[in-house]
Amino acid sequence: MTADPNGTAPASTGAAASAGELRPRIRRGVRLSHDAVRNTPVILHPEGVLIPNATASAVLALCDGERSLTEITQLLNVRYAAVQPEQIRDLLDRLAGKQVVEWT
Numbered sequence: 213m214t215a216d217p218n219g220t221a222p223a224s225t226g227a228a229a230s231a232g233e234l235r236p237r238i239r240r241g242v243r244l245s246h247d248a249v250r251n252t253p254v255i256l257h258p259e260g261v262l263i264p265n266a267t268a269s270a271v272l273a274l275c276d277g278e279r280s281l282t283e284i285t286q287l288l289n290v291r292y293a294a295v296q297p298e299q300i301r302d303l304l305d306r307l308a309g310k311q312v313v314e315w316t
Contacts, residue, residue: 236313237314239314242257243255244272271288271304275313282297
């Protein structure tokens, strides 16, 4: 299963379990940082700056290309109540559309 050139996840063609094996990572040239002036996390990428909420920051911090979508969901369930893989996938697909993450 390979991602398209834009880094978005391939459409699910198999069972839902295969989607859980996708491994998101932050794209080259993108950095999750902290803006000390605004006291908020920021995503620095070639097209600009995004200001993620705390949950999105927690998701991105786990996107290392090693952890699967399933593993990220399990880790977030320890910190937040009732996190669903579809929620994480939706967030990461939107960020992939902005060239922030890619699927491996």
